[in-house]
Amino acid sequence: MNYWLMKSEPDVFSFDDLMRSPGRRTCWDGVRNYQARNLLRDAIQPGDGVLFYHSNANPSGVAGIARVVRGGYPDHTAFDPADPHYDPKSRPEAPTWYMVDIEAVEPLPRLLTLAEIKAAKGLEKMVLLTNSRLSVQPVTESEWRIVRRLAGLKP
DNA sequence: GCCAACGTTGGC
DNA sequence: GCCAACGTTGGC
Numbered sequence: 001m002n003y004w005l006m007k008s009e010p011d012v013f014s015f016d017d018l019m020r021s022p023g024r025r026t027c028w029d030g031v032r033n034y035q036a037r038n039l040l041r042d043a044i045q046p047g048d049g050v051l052f053y054h055s056n057a058n059p060s061g062v063a064g065i066a067r068v069v070r071g072g073y074p075d076h077t078a079f080d081p082a083d084p085h086y087d088p089k090s091r092p093e094a095p096t097w098y099m100v101d102i103e104a105v106e107p108l109p110r111l112l113t114l115a116e117i118k119a120a121k122g123l124e125k126m127v128l129l130t131n132s133r134l135s136v137q138p139v140t141e142s143e144w145r146i147v148r149r150l151a152g153l154k155p
Numbered sequence: 156g157c158c159a160a161c162g163t164t165g166g167c
Numbered sequence: 168g169c170c171a172a173c174g175t176t177g178g179c
Contacts, residue, residue, distance in 0.1 A: 009177090033162075056177055114178075133161050133176055 003139040004044060005051040005062075005128060006102070015052045015064035015107055024104040025069060028136075029077045030085040032097060036136040041072040041098040044136075050102055051139060051147060053128070054111070061113035062147055070101035109152035122146045 006028060008014065018026055031040060050066040074095035078087040090096035117123050123146055127137035139147075145155055 007177090035162095058179095060178070131161085132178080135176085 001047055001049070002043070002045065003049045003051070003141060003144040004039070004068075005053050005126075005137050005139050006066075007053045007055040007135045009056045010054040010063070011056070014054065015066075015104065018052065018064070018066065018102070018104045019107065021104075025101055027070075027075075027099050027101050029075050029099045031075070031099065031136060032085060032087065033135060035134060037096070037098055039136050039138070040100055043138075044068055044100050045071050049139075049144060051144070052104075055135075059111070059113045059115065061111045061117070062108060062151065063111055064107040065105040065148075065153070066102045067105050068100055069103045072098040072100055075099040106153070112147060112151040116150060117147070120146060120150055 013026070018024060028040070031037060046068050048068040050068060051062045052064040052066050054060055054063045074092065075085075075090075075097040076092075077083040077085045078090035078095070078097045079092055080086055081088075085097075087096060114128075117126065118129060123129070123143055126139070126143055127134060131137070148155060
């Protein structure tokens with residue numbers, strides 16, 4: 001069982017939007033970065049924990065907890081010319097891009113802001129801080145526990 | 156809206 | 168394979 005952080009702009013798709021989705025689930029589509037793709041395709045497994053992060057927000061921060069319910073499979077939005085994430089290089093016989101499905105578990109009692117994450121002992125090495133551009137990133141078990149505790153969740 | 160950091164593209 | 172130009176992300 002591993003832990004991940006996934007970013008979404010709340011103006012586009014927030015944790016509340018996930019809570020209101022059918023079955024509280026969604027497919028995590030539209031990732032067009034090779035490092036993130038490799039994680040989606042090869043590493044992220046059903047049952048893994050997800051920190052749902054609001055980027056480009058006021059303030060930005062971790063908004064909720066989700067879990068992976070389906071492992072990597074081809075991102076079909078890349079095949080659709082009408083989709084904003086269309087990529088002609090990706091074909092159904094040889095997909096370039098992958099996605100997973102996630103399910104909301106619970107919102108955090110309060111948003112854990114980026115400023116708090118930066119200030120927290122034990123979170124200095126979070127990929128969020130060291131490679132801020134990566135939209136799907138690994139989280140260590142220790143970081144996972146600290147984030148939950150700081151946000152007021154039981155371990 | 157600005158801008159720094161980073162990833163990707165393409166000329167050579 | 169190098170690197171400059173360009174595009175995107177995301178904090179502020």
